[in-house]
Amino acid sequence: MEDKSRLDALEEMGKKLHLMEENIHKDEMSVLESIEEQLRYLESSLEKISSEHDHSLDGKIKLEFADEKTEAYITITAPKIGGKKVNFDDVMELLLQEKIKDIDEEVIIKVLKAHTFDKRFLIAKGIPSKYTGRDACFAYQCLTEDVAISEEVLPGQLIFYKTLPTYGEGGISVTGEKIPPCPGKDIKVIPGNKVVISENKTRGYALERGHVFWEGDIVSVEKIKEVKGDVDSILGNINFKGRVHIYGSVSDGITIKTTGDLIVDGKVEEANLEADGNIKIGQSMVGGGTSKTIKAKGNIIADSLEKVILMAGKNLIINKNIVNSDITASKVIVVESGSFLRGGKVVAQEIDVPNIGLESKEKKGKIETILNIQNKVSVREKIYPSVKLSLGNINYPLSEEKERVTMVIQEGKVEIIDYEQIPPLEEPIQFEEPKEIVSTLTPFVILETTSLLEAKEEAAEFLGLERNKLEIQEISKTLNEEGETTYKLRIFSKDATPPYPWEEEIEVEPVDGRFRIIPASEGLYLTVYPPEGKGKRTAEEEVLKEIEEKEYDEVNLQLVKETVNRAKGASVIIGPKQHNEMDGSVNVNVTEDFSKAAITFIPPKKGGNPVEFKDVIKALKKKGVVELINEKLIKDTIRENKFDTPSLMVAEQILAQAGPNAEIEILIKTDTSKIVLAEDDRGRVDFRERSNITNVTKGQILAIKRPLENPGTAGKKINGEIIPPPPPLEMNLSLGKNTEISEDGLKLHSIIDGQAIYINEKINVEPVFEVKGDVNMVTGNIDFLGTVVVNGNILDGFKVKAEGDIQVKEVVEGAILFAGANINIGGGVLGKNKATLFAEGDIVAKYAESAHLVAKGNIKISEFVLHSFLEAGKIITVTEGKRGSIMGGKIRATECVNAREIGSPMSTKTIIEVGVKPQVREQLINIEKLSQEDNKKFERIRLDIITLKNWQKENGNLSPEKEHLLTKLIKLQNLLIMKLRSYSERKELLEAQIARADKGNINIIGTVYPGTTMIIRGAAKEVKEVSKAATFFFENNEVHTKAYQGS
Incomplete structure (x- = not known):
């Protein structure tokens, strides 16, 4: 029964092994090959160990990747005197460790044979x-060539359609990893x-009638009111549902209200402006403080802004x-x-200004600057003591x-730090529209075409x-110059409700009519503008009243009546030119050097x-002014009757x-x-990685000079005289500490490895990086090519990493x-069980507590070592x-350990080991661990083979499945035998190396306590x-004790 149960279990194992067959074979062969490779490497390592070779003198291999790791390069450096050259096995071991595939071994062999040092060679290439x-692109975009800018869009009308970006073709790195394709x-x-x-972000539709506005990435539909000139008492106040754009200025006493944005290209005087969106003023705002x-x-x-009351x-x-x-x-x-x-008084969350306040109260009288800021005040240049500052409800006297x-x-107090720029706070734009409104819209597109078939496609x-x-509605059709018919079409789904009626009128905000009377050389002009919407028409009595007040002569009153009735906005001469003695004139002032004329x-x-x-x-x-006259400014000033501008600059030289x-x-x-903190793949930021050391290497180019090339451009005075250009300024590279300038004077190189510092227009390279105080969050981690103090x-x-020494004055x-x-x-x-110190040379410290110290040279501790490795x-x-x-922990040294006292009266467990190189001891521990694991596997497989053979002996032939299982088990057993034999051989080599060692003493000047274990050469x-x-x-494979012999 026992054999039967075991056979059932083996049968189940056979099914699993069948699935794992290929992996087992590959894994075991890979393990065997790896073992043999490690044996060869171990023998080489043992030879080096036995000769007490200084590896710091050996040649080095530098591996570099390029182009998304699709290229791998090596650079081999020559050994120093007494060092060993890099061989083929050294290179291959490094490349295999880095999992480089398709290695060009011929290049490596040629480089090694030719002794080519300090030069990069390509040794592997991926795809x-x-x-x-x-890239994504707009296949259709409203307000470009498809719909005229002056035309409105309707609810449901397509505003844009864009194609989505596609992906390219990926590659493969030299380590076999896939390189993802790049999207457009x-x-x-x-x-x-x-x-x-739309949900896929490819289409946009209008929800109301209005004009389309593209402002950066934002597309909006709004009603718009445009005023081509100034808004003054003649035009009157504006109250509009939508966007208002005024191409001129806004005069005193005007009130403008809008539910959208308000844009004024000119200036704003003492007026009331109110917008539910943004307000943008092209020039100044000057109020009266009312x-x-x-x-x-x-x-x-x-x-x-000056004397303005403003709320944003x-x-x-x-x-x-x-x-x-x-x-x-x-x-x-x-x-x-x-x-x-x-x-004035300023209230805000944050503020960023170059200068705040006055240098002193006496200079400008009693002018107070009061700031009530909630979070932060940033000053790019100066803030003066005259400013009354309240920050976060805390009064802060300057x-x-x-x-x-x-x-x-910070922590309830006002703190002053270095200047930090404050950008405007922006909230993400969110569109919130009731679903019932969107669901009632019928999407459609307006197209102009000469081909109905192409339009449908x-x-x-x-x-x-x-x-x-698709349903097609014809809006209009016209004949072009070639005699072709151009159709303007509205296209939508047959299954949908017909879209918003194209002909439906929209309600226009009421604006009253207005008029202007302008005397000119041709005669007396009258212009009457019509009302908008349900606004009032201009009354004839208003025009006649102004004619009477201005005492205009010989006015055609019948023509005045007809012009008022027509109200077409056209200028009509209603009388002759008025008296000459009443006309205006002009005075001209020119500078002596003919640079300006006003x-x-x-x-x-x-x-x-x-x-x-x-x-x-x-x-x-x-x-004498014949060139560079601003004719447009003169014409505009005359046309707009802006005669109150003193010294109007109308001509100005062009400087060379x-x-x-x-x-x-x-x-x-x-x-x-400026510190840039990098995120890891989980989006976390290590704030310790903030060091701003600029590491440079010997030979690195630090600066370049771009020589003179263009002589410049000549200028011109207003009398036509040519102004020659001034000669350009020559500059030369400055030689700093540990730098040199190339023979052509165009490049500055570093002559050492170290830290580059740019100060006083000069670059110095320092071999030592010094931290004045602690290494903390201010300095961040340090990675330096020289010595760190x-x-x-x-x-x-x-973390502190240095290619040279690390010197720490404190702890x-x-x-x-x-x-x-x-x-x-x-x-x-x-x-604190977290410190790890590694030195290619020596480590010297006053004490070590709960720490991990490794040195390839010596370790010298003056006071004590407590629970450390x-x-x-x-x-x-x-x-x-x-x-x-030395109390607690584990101490290892190749030659000897010297101490005043080891262990403690409390029998603290302390291990001291000498006579064996640390790496040899680690290899021996690993071999023993692998040997134990594989011995257990071998015993299980041996029992399984015996069970199958007993079944075969008692029942004749095995089934095909069991026969196959037996074959695989025997093969695996043979592999394990080879592995165990190789472990044994490696172990013997290491133990022989340990036995041949001739160093290893432990010297105690004072006391050694029970609980201490001394290990010498195994x-x-x-x-x-x-x-x-x-x-x-x-001595004689044992540890012995004698009177203190000294270190």
């Missing part, structure tokens, strides 16, 4: 990505007001200055470069002026519908005509432009104040240190201090009783 995918660029579209976008207000639910943008629902962005204004912004106030905020600072609330693609399910208009007297353009040009020429100066391009990082402590969790806490040379710690190592390639010494004790002895002044040594 790079072939191409990037196609997508087009980002954000739905704004009255726009809905109750007139500027209010927007969105952002407000302007050139400058989001950000306020000013180009120049804010003077004596009462400002409230729900988010951020930003004043651009070189400007100031002076006087006792002195401060430069380039940011003031923030395009509409099917744009709307995502089949051609046979004119001053003398306005006409009551009823007179303004000066004409031809008279202004004649006056300028008489003064010097050619570009010689340039010095710095190729290293010069601004070390830390004048303070190295705190928990930080190393739970940190990681790696030195290409020595580590010297003035204090000790307080490791120490490993040295040569000698470990703990004798110099008063205590000189032999162990546990200390059972207290010993004093003793030397432990190896």
Whole structure:
């Protein structure tokens, strides 16, 4: 019964082995090959160990990757005197460790035979990505060539259709990893007001009648009111549901309200402006400090503010200055470069301004600047003590002026830090439209075409519908110059409700009619504008009243009546030119050097005509001004009757432009104040990785000079005289510490490895990086090509890596240190079971507690070692201090261990091991572990084979499945026999190496306590009783004790 049960189990195992057959064969063969490779490497390593070779003198192999790891390069450096050259096996071992595939062994052999050093060679090549995918593009976009800009869109009308980006073809790296394909660029579209976008983001539709606006990535549909000139008392106030765009200025006393954005290209005087969207003013806003207000639910943008009451629902962005204004912004106030905020009261979350306040109260009288800021104040240049500041409801008196600072609330206090730029706070734009409104819309597209078939095909693609399910409505048709018929079509789904009627009228906001009377040289002009919507018409009595007040002569009253009745907006001459003595004139002033010319208009007297353009040009020429005259400005000023501008600049020289100066391009990082923190694949940020050390290598180019090339461009004066360009400025590279300039003077190189520092227009390369205080969150982790000196402590969790020495004046806490040379710690190592120190040379410290220290040279501790792991390639010494004790932990050294005291009266477990190189001991432990595991596998397989053979003996032949299983088990058994034999041979080699070792003493000046285990060249002895002044040594395969012999 027992054999039967075992056979059932074997049968089940056979099924699993059948599935794993291929993997077992590959894995075991791979293991065997790996074992043989390790044997060869071990024998080579043992030979090196026995000769006590200094590996730091050997040649080195540098492996580099390029182009997404589709190319692998090696660089071999020559050995130093007494060192060994790199051989083929060394190179192949490194490449196999890095899992490089398809290695070009011929290149490696040629490089090694030719002794080619310090030169990169390509030794493996993968398959790079072939191409990037196609970018997304607009196949249809409203308000381009498809629909005229002046035309409105209707609810349901397609605004845009874009194609999605495609993916290219991926590649394979030299390690066999797949390189993902690169997609094309997508087009980002954000739905704004009255726009809905399809789920796949490819189509956008209008939700209301209006005009389409593209502002960056945002598309909106809004009704718009445009005013081509100024808004003054003649035009009157504006109250509009939608967007308002005023191409001129806004005069005193005007009120404008809009449910969308408000854009004014000119200036705004003392007026009331209110917008549910943003307000953008092209020029200045100058108020009178009265109750007139500027209010927007969105952002407000302007050139400058003076005596204005303003409220921004989001950000306020000013180009120049804010003077004596009462400002409230729900988010951020930003004043651009070189400007100031002076006087008035400001309330905001955050503010970023170049200058705030006055240098002193006496200079400008009693002008107060009051700031009530919630979160942060950033000053790019200066803030003066005259400013009254409340930050986060904390009054903060300024006792002195401060430069380039940011003031923030930290832990309930106002703290001053280095200047930090504050960008405007922006919220993501969200579109919220009731579903019942969207569901009632019928999507359609407007196309203009000469081919109905092509239009149907395009509409099917744009709307995502089949051609046979489309309905076509003809809006209009015209004949072009070639005699072809051009159709304007509306296309939508046959199954849908017909779209919004194209002919349906929209309600127009009422605007009253208005008129202007302008005297001119041709005669007296009258222009009457019609009303809009249900606005009032201009009354004839209003026109006649102004004619009477201005005392205009010989006016055709019948023509006045007809012009008022027609109200077409056309200018009509209603009388002759008025009296000459009442006309205006012009004065011209020209600078002595003919660089500028200005004119001053003398306005006409009551009823007179303004000066004409031809008279202004004649006056300028008489003064010698014949070039660079701003004729448009003169014509616009005359046409708009702006005769109140004194000294209007109408001609100005073009200055000569010097050619570009010689340039010095710095190729290293010069601004070390900005820190970029990288995220890992989980989106986490290690704030310790913030070091801004600029490491450079010997021979690296630090800066280049771009020589003079362009002589410049000549200028011209207003009298036609040519101005030659000034000569460009020559510049030369500056030689810094540890740098050299190339023979042609165009390149600056480093002559050492180290830290590049840019200061006073010069680059120095320092071989030592010094930390004035602690290594902490301020410095971040340190990775330096030279020597690192830390004048303070190295705190928990930080890393310091140096190609040279690491010198620490104070204490190393739970940190990681790696030195290409020595580590010297003035204090000790307080490791907290986290500290790890590795040195290619020696490690010296005052003490080591709960730490891990590894040195290829010596380790010297002056005071004590407590519960730590120490490993040295040569000698470990703990004798110099008063205590000189080792208590707890594990101590390993190749040659000897010297200490004043080992263990403790409490029998603390302490292990001291000498006489064996650490790496040999580790290899022996690993071999024993592998041997134990494979012995267990071998015993299980042996029993399984016996069971199958017994069944065969008792029942004749085995079934095909059991026969196959038996064959596989025997093959696996043979593989394990080979592995176990190789383990045994390797173990014998290592033990023989340990036995041949001729070094290994443990010297105790003072006391060694029970609980201590001494291991010398593999032999162990546990200390059972207290010993004093003793030397432990190896003899006849045992550890013996004798009187202290000295170190």
